[in-house]
Amino acid sequence: MLDTPPTAWRDMWKPEMRGIAAINDALADQAMQMANLAFGRDPTPVDDVTFEHLTALRPNLISLWSTVAQAEQLFRSGEVGISPLWNGRVFKLIDRGVPLDFVVPEEGFFARWNAYTVPRNAANPDLAMEFIDYVMNEERQLALAVNLSYGSPNKNVVYPNDDVRRRIVVGTPENIAKVVPENFEEIADNSEDWSRRWNQWKAARGGA
Numbered sequence: 772m773l774d775t776p777p778t779a780w781r782d783m784w785k786p787e788m789r790g791i792a793a794i795n796d797a798l799a800d801q802a803m804q805m806a807n808l809a810f811g812r813d814p815t816p817v818d819d820v821t822f823e824h825l826t827a828l829r830p831n832l833i834s835l836w837s838t839v840a841q842a843e844q845l846f847r848s849g850e851v852g853i854s855p856l857w858n859g860r861v862f863k864l865i866d867r868g869v870p871l872d873f874v875v876p877e878e879g880f881f882a883r884w885n886a887y888t889v890p891r892n893a894a895n896p897d898l899a900m901e902f903i904d905y906v907m908n909e910e911r912q913l914a915l916a917v918n919l920s921y922g923s924p925n926k927n928v929v930y931p932n933d934d935v936r937r938r939i940v941v942g943t944p945e946n947i948a949k950v951v952p953e954n955f956e957e958i959a960d961n962s963e964d965w966s967r968r969w970n971q972w973k974a975a976r977g978g979a
Contacts, residue, residue, distance in 0.1 A: 772791065772852040773787075773852050773853070774787075775787075776872065776874065777874055778874060778876070778877055779809070779877040780808055780876045781810070781878070782853070783809070783831060784809065784827060784828055784831065785831075788852065788853055789831050790833050791831070791833060791850070791851055791852035791853065792831040792832050792851070793833055793835065793836055793842070793845060793851045793854035794835060794836075794855060795837070795842070795854075796835040796836060796837040797836075797837040797838070799966070800962070801855070801953075802825075802855075802969075803825070804817070804953070806824040806828070807820075807824075808876075808878040808879060810824055814881075814954070815957055815958075815961075817961065817965050817968070822968060822972055826972070826975075834854075836854070839856075839857070842854060842856050842860070843864060847864070847869055858873050858921075858940045859920040859921050861873040863920075875946050876949075878951075879951040880940075880950065881950075881953055882941055883953075887902075887906070887907075889903075907924075907925055909925055909928050912925045912928045913929075913931075916935065916939055916942075917930075917931070920935075920938040920939050922941040930942050
């Protein structure tokens with residue numbers, strides 16, 4: 772679908788991406804910050820300039836997807852040629868024969884994580900900690916990395932080869948250097964305003 776593979780977020784705005792680009796509606800906060808990165812700005816603030824860039828992207832957008840199933844189907848059907856999508860999902864599609872590749876954008880990328888927590892006053896805190904120890908074990912963390920293509924916080928995990936390190940993205944120093952920190956306090960403080968502006972922008976383009 773694409774004669775020249777993209778290398779940057781900014782490529783989504785190119786004329787040749789008209790009608791084949793998509794972004795994630797469910798993670799609108801990252802979509803807005805991505806628009807800032809694409810034009811050489813810091814991720815925040817999200818402001819009028821942010822939405823000017825998003826409006827300029829409209830002709831290229833075929834979808835604002837909100838579930839992974841939607842995104843995967845868009846790629847499988849060939850309707851979409853470029854979209855943000857989690858690396859683990861991309862490489863599963865590649866393994867199933869979908870003609871895709873995963874690109875680390877020149878401007879950098881956001882990396883989020885999951886956390887195991889034990890609630891205060893949990894009924895079985897010792898059992899909960901035992902479970903966390905179990906899943907964080909090197910052997911199981913390596914299996915998760917190899918099979919799901921997501922990195923492990925266990926520093927004792929050694930990824931077995933370059934392909935695995937490429938797939939988990941944060942497995943190489945070069946890619947780690949491209950991680951763009953997010954200000955989650957600022958995101959939380961402005962979530963209501965950002966959501967309002969995002970919904971207004973969506974309504975102006977006729978929804979998803």
